[in-house]
Amino acid sequence: MIDPQWIGHVLPSSELSLDRSRLRFFAKAIGESNAVYTDLEAARAAGYPDLPAPPTFLFAAEMDSGTSDLLLQTLNIPIAKILHGEQSFCYHRSACAGDCITVLSRIDDIYSKKNGALEFVVKSSRAVNQNNELVAEMRSVIVVRN
């Protein structure tokens, strides 16, 4: 059982510098064909200062920083047992290449179902840019298959 004492625990913050080559790699990986995400002129014509990060990209911040792994280690959850249950994004402003995003997360809830066969960890996150402006709020539900 995951110890519910971790509810309220704040994870170390993660910094993600957005750069064009990574965003183009992500676009390739998801088969993105909209030029706004890969072509600087198209992005600027659409009103962005540089290539925009697609709607789900900021999830990478805590992957790159190792915070997602740290969360599993802290709660003693083997990575082989997890599934992604839910994911939410609430958007406040765009993030583009050249921006530096900081993500700060907190464990909001821990609970189990089916007599502990499934456990759930709920994490909420805030992403701000280099001007400390709120870019997005995120919420993740991780499912642990016991």
Place this chain on the structure above:
Amino acid sequence: MNTPRYDEVQVGDVLPALDLPPINRTTLALFAGASGDHNPIHIDTDFARKAGMPDVFAHGMLGMAWLGRLLTNWAPQSRLRRFDVRFQGITHLANAISCTGRIVEKRDADRGVRIEVQSSNQHGQTKIAGDAWIRLP
């Protein structure tokens, strides 16, 4: 891109569907690298089998990124306010995912439309369901 106008869309309107090619191991390797999600269960068959799965399977966030493409193909991303999904089933190798969306609500106060989105495979099994709010001009 011609952004849909609030006054011209109706509850029940469907978004142009986004159909993806069948998922293969290359798709998953590229997404692991690009997304930063290096969980071996998505890229290492030996690891996946030891974990009790028949083989590697797709990252949930890959399916959500495809639903994101469905939305941003329809309206510019800067108009997207919320995007919430529930992962309902594992997306396996060779699954050919189709992303669909339908307007289910209009909110005059902020010219927002709520779109129900879904991704399903070629056998009609739902893999992801959710909704998004988009503010239209």
